[in-house]
Amino acid sequence: MIETQNLCKRYGKFTAVDHLNLQIRRGTVFGIVGENGAGKTTTLSMFATLTSPTSGRAYVNGYDITEQSTEVRRSIGYMPDAFGVYDDITAEEYLQFYADCYRVPKHLAVQRAREYLAWVGLEDKRETYVNALSRGMQQRLEIARCLIHDPPVLILDEPASGLDPRSRIEMRSVLSRLRTLGKTIVMSSHILHELCEICDEIAILRAGQLAAVAAVPVLLNHSSAYRTLRIQGQAPYAVWERALAGACQVREVRYRPDGVELVFAGSLPQQGELLQRLLAEGVQVYQFVEQATDIEELFLRLTEGPVNSQ
Amino acid sequence: MRTLRAPVVVTGYFTAMALLTFFLLYENVQGQLSMFLPARSEQVFVTLSLLQTVIVAFLTPAFAAGAISGERERRTLAVLLTTPLSPAGILIGKILSSSALLALLLVVTLPLYSLVFLFGGAVPEEVMAVFAFQLFTVALIAALSVMWSTISLRSGWSTILSYTTVTWMVLITGGLGYGLQWIAARFPMDYFLSHWGKVLLSLNPLWILAAIENPGLAERNGWLRFVGVYTAMCGILFLVSVWRLRPQSFRLVPGIVRTDERNYQ
Known part of the structure; x- marks a missing residue:
């Protein structure tokens, strides 16, 4: 449905999007995340034909x-x-204006405007002037506007940005329901948890390059790469330090009052070896659990360090 | 047109023009309604139409100079550009909507001209020709203003450019052209001054309008230069405006400098 092949966009010497290769299947809800200036908006602008690729x-x-x-x-x-x-x-006229832009027949435009206003929870705001609506309502109205000509693809750039908590919850509900329409949706966001709830697949952009792309469960599990292990136990600090110093695949250690939390990059057998090593060194282990990978933590891990030279 | 501004402008304009017409007619007959002076009645018609042209010429940029730059400033332009509307379609739509109120102003004052008929002097064909030229002038100024609005990034700049254009059309060409003609009348051998005086006056809408009402004033078909020059100017600005709105439209033109779309939308 959406495919990019070595897509690049340069503004003078600045490379906003650098050889981006993506494949988004029909009916997928696809999220794009990245820091400010990572190239999310430029990529979506190119999909929307507002910007032409270099x-x-x-x-x-x-x-x-x-x-x-x-x-x-x-x-x-x-x-x-x-x-x-x-x-x-008014809100209804606003939708009909855009329906006219897409040459939607009049009777269909009226019907769809009412239908989608109800769909985004603005049925009682039909006659309200658009500039009198709250920011959250305007953003839901924009979703209705995107749907008015029944397009197969929706491109939503930061659809929930700048909203108060209540409006954000309402917007998240609308975005979740968009899935049921069976359209291909590409959206960008800074709020990773929201993207995980809504999207099937996520791409992480970094300095215009694709840092990672995978289905959400795969990203979350990320089992072959990094996991966070929480070990509750009792031992003097020196014992902990000795036990973990020689342990392979331990990337990061955070000491806590009741034990340690560490980032582990090994396999499951290596995880077992780590437990045995702790016991052998004299740590009294009460609990040894793998924490669900936090998407924000994963994001930080994938976007830290120097960027590859262009 | 949907705001209170439109009816207030139309009512105020019509009232002012009606009062002025009655005043001029009253002056014309000097308080004696039985006294008919067709030549002076025609003067009333000429005065009214010239005054009306000046007013609408200076009003038009107020309605048109923010047409596209205003969309950009309101952040509605990007969405409009993702619809299947062509840049030409957007520009023409903006020109028509900006001219609509001004055209309405001209239409509502038509009955005032009929009062002039009562006293003779002007014929319906003349009135229709004047009316058509006024509509053309409004559409022309609206088009130039909309295109300045597209080319410049800010409404402030497009307003300055639009009013500079109207000042050139109405005041500078008229003042310079008339001045050169005046000098040429005193130094009849100076063909150069006379020629450029005529050229400048032929670019002045008031002069063309006066020539429609008094054919002896300017050379025959003098309005053709007016229409030709300003239509060519509109054509050039139109191409630049399309390029500004959607540079991709010119992707097949070799060597064309690509604009930075980020700054524009």
Whole structure:
């Protein structure tokens, strides 16, 4: 549904997107995360045909974003990270205006406007002026606007940014329900937990390059690479230190009052060896558990250290 | 057009023009309604139409100069550009919507001209020609303002550029052209001054309008230069505006400098 081949975007000497290769299958909810300036918005702008690539190719719904940009625009609903609304126009008129832009027949536009306003929980705001809606409501209205011409692809750039907690919860509910529509959705966010709840797959961008891409459960398990082990036990500090000093695959140790927490990069047999080693060194182990990988921790791990030279 | 501003502007404008018309007509007949002076009645018509052209010429940028830059400043432009609307379609739509209120101002004052008919002097064909030229001038200024608005990044700049253009069209060409003609009248051998005086005056909408009402004033078909020059200017600015809105449209043109879309949207 969406495919990029060595997609690059340069602004002068600055490389915003660097040889990006992605494949997003039809019906997938795909999240893109990264620090500020990682290239998320530029990538989504290229998918939305607002920005043209410097080199490489990208296809949205089978159409080349450079050669067939009109067909791409008909196939997408795009919500930018910073958007405005027109003054002196009601919510229903706002949706009908965009329906006209997409040449949606009048009767269908009226029907869809009402249907999608109800869908995003704004049915009682039909006659309310758009600029009188709260920020959270405007953002839900934008989702309805993206759906008004029934596109197969939705491109949402930071859809829940700048919202208060209540609005964020409402927005998350709308985004979760978007999954049920069976559309291909690409969204970026800074809020990793939200992306994990909503998305099937996540790509992590770093300085315009793809740092990682995987299905959410795979990313979360990440079992072959890093795990966080929580060991509750009792022993003098020197004993802990001696036991862990020689242990292989221990990447990081955090001492806690009731034991240690460590980042372990070994296999399951190596994990067993670690336990035996602790016992042999005289640590009284009460609990030895693997913690669920925190996505934020994983993100930090994947985006730390120097960037590969361009 | 949806705000209170539109009816207030239309009502205020019509009231002012009606009062002015009655004043001029009253002056024309000097308080004696039985006294008909068709030549002076035509003067009323000329004065009214020239004044109206000046007013709408200076009002038009106020409605058009923020058409696209305003969209950019409101952050609605990016979404509009992701719809299948072509840049040309967006520009033409903006020109039509910006001209609509001004066209309405011209239409509502048409009945005032009918009062002038009562006293003779102007014929319906003349009124229609003047009305058509006024509509053309409004559309022209709206088009130039919308395109300045597209090319410049900020509404402030596009307003300055639009008013500079209108000042050139209405005041500078008129003042310089008339000045050169005046000098040429005193030094008849100086062909150069006379020629450029005519050229400048042919770019002035008020002069063209006066020539429509008084064909002896300017050379025959003098309006063609007006239409030709400003249409060519619109054409060039139109291409730059399309490039500004969607540089990808010119991807097949070799060697064209690609704009930084980030700054624009």
